[in-house]
Amino acid sequence: LQPDVTALRKALASVAASAATIDEVPGLGVVVRTGPDAALEVLTALRDAGYTYLLSCFGIDTGEGVEAVYHVRSLSRDGDVRVRVSLPYGGTVRSAFHVYPGVLYPERELAEMFGLVLEGHPNPKRLLTTEDVPQPLLLKSSEVRHDADVHRREVTAVRERIEAAAAERAAAAPAPEADGEEA
Amino acid sequence: MAEPRRYTTTRLQPEGTYQAPEQPVVPVRVPSGVDGVGTENLVINMGPQHPSTHGVLRLLIEVDGERIVAAEGSIGYLHRGIEKLSESRRYHQLGTLMDRSDYLSGIHTELAAAMATEQLAGIEVPEKALWLRSLMSEVTRISSHVVFYGTLGLDAGGMGQFLYAVRDREKLLDILDSVTGSRMMFNYVRPGGVLNDITPEDAAALRTFATEFPKYLQEYHDLLTGNEIFERRLRDVAVMDRATAIAYGASGPVLRGSGVAYDVRKERPYAAYDQLTFEVPVGTVGDSWDRYMVRMEELAISNDLILQCLDGMPEGDHMAKVPKVLRPPAGEAWAEVESPRGLLGVHLISDGSDVPARLHLRGPSLYNLQTMEDFLPGLFIADAVVGVGSLDIVLGEIDR
Numbered sequence: 333l334q335p336d337v338t339a340l341r342k343a344l345a346s347v348a349a350s351a352a353t354i355d356e357v358p359g360l361g362v363v364v365r366t367g368p369d370a371a372l373e374v375l376t377a378l379r380d381a382g383y384t385y386l387l388s389c390f391g392i393d394t395g396e397g398v399e400a401v402y403h404v405r406s407l408s409r410d411g412d413v414r415v416r417v418s419l420p421y422g423g424t425v426r427s428a429f430h431v432y433p434g435v436l437y438p439e440r441e442l443a444e445m446f447g448l449v450l451e452g453h454p455n456p457k458r459l460l461t462t463e464d465v466p467q468p469l470l471l472k473s474s475e476v477r478h479d480a481d482v483h484r485r486e487v488t489a490v491r492e493r494i495e496a497a498a499a500e501r502a503a504a505a506p507a508p509e510a511d512g513e514e515a
Numbered sequence: 516m517a518e519p520r521r522y523t524t525t526r527l528q529p530e531g532t533y534q535a536p537e538q539p540v541v542p543v544r545v546p547s548g549v550d551g552v553g554t555e556n557l558v559i560n561m562g563p564q565h566p567s568t569h570g571v572l573r574l575l576i577e578v579d580g581e582r583i584v585a586a587e588g589s590i591g592y593l594h595r596g597i598e599k600l601s602e603s604r605r606y607h608q609l610g611t612l613m614d615r616s617d618y619l620s621g622i623h624t625e626l627a628a629a630m631a632t633e634q635l636a637g638i639e640v641p642e643k644a645l646w647l648r649s650l651m652s653e654v655t656r657i658s659s660h661v662v663f664y665g666t667l668g669l670d671a672g673g674m675g676q677f678l679y680a681v682r683d684r685e686k687l688l689d690i691l692d693s694v695t696g697s698r699m700m701f702n703y704v705r706p707g708g709v710l711n712d713i714t715p716e717d718a719a720a721l722r723t724f725a726t727e728f729p730k731y732l733q734e735y736h737d738l739l740t741g742n743e744i745f746e747r748r749l750r751d752v753a754v755m756d757r758a759t760a761i762a763y764g765a766s767g768p769v770l771r772g773s774g775v776a777y778d779v780r781k782e783r784p785y786a787a788y789d790q791l792t793f794e795v796p797v798g799t800v801g802d803s804w805d806r807y808m809v810r811m812e813e814l815a816i817s818n819d820l821i822l823q824c825l826d827g828m829p830e831g832d833h834m835a836k837v838p839k840v841l842r843p844p845a846g847e848a849w850a851e852v853e854s855p856r857g858l859l860g861v862h863l864i865s866d867g868s869d870v871p872a873r874l875h876l877r878g879p880s881l882y883n884l885q886t887m888e889d890f891l892p893g894l895f896i897a898d899a900v901v902g903v904g905s906l907d908i909v910l911g912e913i914d915r
Contacts, residue, residue: 359634359848386764387860388877403849403862403877407761407777412849434764436885437588460591460914469599476596476603 343381386434427453445470570910586891593914601874606841617912623854625704630850631863635843643831644708648786650824659855670904708834749804753902764882767857773801779853803905878912
């Protein structure tokens with residue numbers, strides 16, 4: 333099922349050899365790693381080599397930056413290639429819309445969920461969330477609040493309120509022992 | 516203070532009490548284009564509460580009269596962060612989240628996640644489980660396609676067919692309930708196999724359904740397919756050619772309706788599909804009618820596959836020995852299935868811990884939906900309803 337690596341190298345010959353490296357990752361097959369500058373060239377070369385079908389476009393937070401993954405497939409030869417573009421946090425993605433129109437929505441989601449700037453896209457808006465989301469949701473630095481945490485935080489807040497109110501009452505009213513002594 | 520002008524009619528006055536109003540009543544003319552007042556395009560919202568947006572889809576359409584000039588999808592109303600939540604759930608718990616993404620065909624989404632987990636952890640699935648997975652996939656495919664049949668008819672203005680669709684879907688949901696323990700949120704396909712074996716009673720009920728279903732399918736065709744109004748609402752509406760469908764990443768019946776015979780069950784067989792015989796229907800024009808007919812053909816094919824699965828079901832165990840807590844070695848895996856809506860894939864990354872480092876769900880509906888921005892301009896608003904309906908989207912899987 334996996335495409336011939338030498339044929340791929342020939343297809344990517346137009347792209348400078350230093351700009352893109354071709355690996356075989358176990359479990360995935362052929363992966364082309366590249367940077368943001370050569371990404372569009374690599375994708376164009378792949379499309380012209382017959383990889384016309386874009387399966388998915390998504391991001392991965394690697395810990396050192398964001399990797400944008402373009403998963404393309406040749407329907408006639410039934411081979412898959414993944415193009416992985418390394419980007420810094422907050423980096424700029426040059427849209428592949430004019431190579432693969434299928435990235436119309438997924439690239440918007442990619443930019444929104446990983447805090448990237450989308451360049452050259454016909455409609456570079458957010459896709460799923462609104463502007464008041466505090467940080468890009470799929471970055472590892474963005475934490476998920478578990479229901480237990482939320483619950484614990486609420487319970488703690490309520491308890492603190494009750495204790496504060498009790499302390500206030502105690503401070504306002506004279507101590508009951510003192511009342512007893514006076515009587 | 517001037518009296519408010521009263522619009523009286525003589526007809527309702529008792530005889531002889533009519534008094535002519537002091538001022539003549541002059542109707543105020545509403546300015547219209549006829550008066551030479553210029554018209555401009557309107558940007559209107561369809562949805563998210565529109566009756567025919569299939570959930571919570573909002574379309575922003577710019578219209579010139581009744582014609583659409585430009586369209587844009589506005590989604591995210593059902594975003595629950597399933598991909599993010601997956602990063603804090605154990606591998607066994609992924610099925611629960613996956614069920615809630617595509618809520619009309621949970622088995623397929625669970626299956627993709629389970630297959631990716633099995634690849635990562637190197638789990639061998641017993642033969643029986645593979646057949647049960649194929650069987651339940653096809654049962655879900657029918658239960659999902661009949662919803663499409665019912666709702667597309669609603670979009671085109673019919674009502675009766677929806678009741679027929681729900682009648683038959685209920686029978687399938689009862690069987691699914693009995694086999695998996697739930698009507699829609701199954702969590703049936705687990706890493707290593709499936710939860711339950713099918714009991715002889717359930718197998719018999721399913722066989723009864725599958726033998727009766729061709730009769731129901733004929734009823735469907737009699738109700739809608741043969742209806743001239745319905746046909747003319749669908750023919751040559753929302754046409755998508757091969758190149759456009761491929762370029763936008765469309766899959767499933769949308770891609771096949773445009774004439775590309777691509778079916779994951781054929782191209783990359785999973786579960787027991789390499790041992791089953793079936794055909795892949797394709798359309799020729801790529802209009803709403805082709806997409807409708809492809810799904811109607813698939814109903815018959817899925818029904819046949821159910822019978823094949825019941826006949827060929829091997830003996831054996833339905834679950835492999837799997838540790839209680841899965842800690843797959845660091846690595847990446849990709850698994851894809853043919854869901855009722857198309858190519859559904861899960862990209863799973865493990866860092867060696869008991870929770871995934873990243874899960875990406877490639878939902879077919881998202882890619883099928885974006886073709887809409889290509890074909891809507893030029894259509895009437897009423898045709899847009901049918902065109903979007905013919906894509907058979909599920910918003911839970913688009914927004915995730």
